[in-house]
Amino acid sequence: MADLLYRTSLAVVPPLYVVLSRLWFATCRVEVENPAVIEQVLAGGGGVAVFWHYSFLYIFHHLRRYPGVVMVSASRDGEYIARVAELMGYLTVRGSSHRGGVRALRQLVHHVRGGRHAGMVGDGSQGPARRLQPGCLLLAAKSGRPVLPVVWAASRYRVFGSWDRTVLPMPFARIHLAYGEPVYVPDGLSSAGLESRRQQLEEEMNALYHRLWLKTGRRCHDDLDKGRT
Template sequence: MKEGTRLHRLSLQVVPWLVAMLMRAWFGTCRITVHGLEHRRGTLDAGRKVVASFWHYTFPFVFYQLRRESATVMVSASRDGEYIARLAEEFGFSTTRGSRNNRGAQALKDLLKLAAAGESTAIVADGSQGPPRIAQPGAILLASRAGVPVLPVMWSASRYFAFRSWDRTAIPQPFARVDFYYGEPLDVPADLKGAGIEDYRRILECRLNELYDRAWRRQGRAGH
């Protein structure tokens, strides 16, 4: 076995576990206020399955905040995506791998089977490559075929770090005030095609961006 391959496999075993441990300790210092509980009560708390949808920048804290939920998350099929998949699994989620350019169609089929079997699922709305805050159709396709609503989620923080990535992936700073939002569930008609998918994709994008604006206005900011 090549040394680089051995080190990569070792890092896949160790790094996500270490990061998850750090996240639990780090985010555990934050003061978290949850908004939109009426939307949660009408879906997850009522036993109703959903397609959770959120912007890519939010994913580390979303994994932490929803760690007690049972769901399967679509994660990029890229080499780097393996770290994210294993991080999600550290927080109790199952994963399926796919993106626009790699196994995306098969990953959606996998999620659809799980949704049809009564499991909640989750998709990053703007995908693994962006552009940021532009929704892709995956969540709408899945919700339409599975007969479940899309549940938007979002967060903002009084203090945070943002990485120099395409989406400015963010994490709250220790002891920050975090506002976590459940948005209004989006019910999607069955068997949408073509223009119908595009119409509801735009509705989801608008709802996520309205939730984003509301969340960050609470911190006195236009965005992250």
């Protein structure tokens, strides 16, 4: 019975979400900082868009206009996200740092070298929240394409009780979205060099995150920053 309900929900929920999300997000007012960057990256052959997990609901909608491939967790819950992504026009590869990550990375390298953007959740499928994992940097190094940070904040939103406190912008919210500067990673970089780039990119993304949320009158989207500087 449980399997039947799961299969039924897989058939119903993703297409329903895609239709409703288009109507939902169409009511939002979006301000984009540095919009020329993504066009420059596309003109150069594509890149690796990296974003925090809390933001994936709107990111998928926003980036759907670009030819993209995304890595989605191989879990049962990840199947919902994969089907939504495919209905939005993305290619998907399945894997994470905990399961099938090496194979998924090889597939992503192939697609990015072929001219597609890749989309990766910077803090992975299980966190910790807003702590960058090295996968996006490894993909950039192996593909020869830059990492492109993407961060957004919303004036009105709902927070879900997941580990990352996923954010859903409410209708008619103002969304502040920014593209960071492209980050190129040379292939063959030492472990120390890769870790240095990882820390630097994490700090830059979190600085951008806080700056955008301050525009909404908050420093962060929930209480995950209590005790942080």
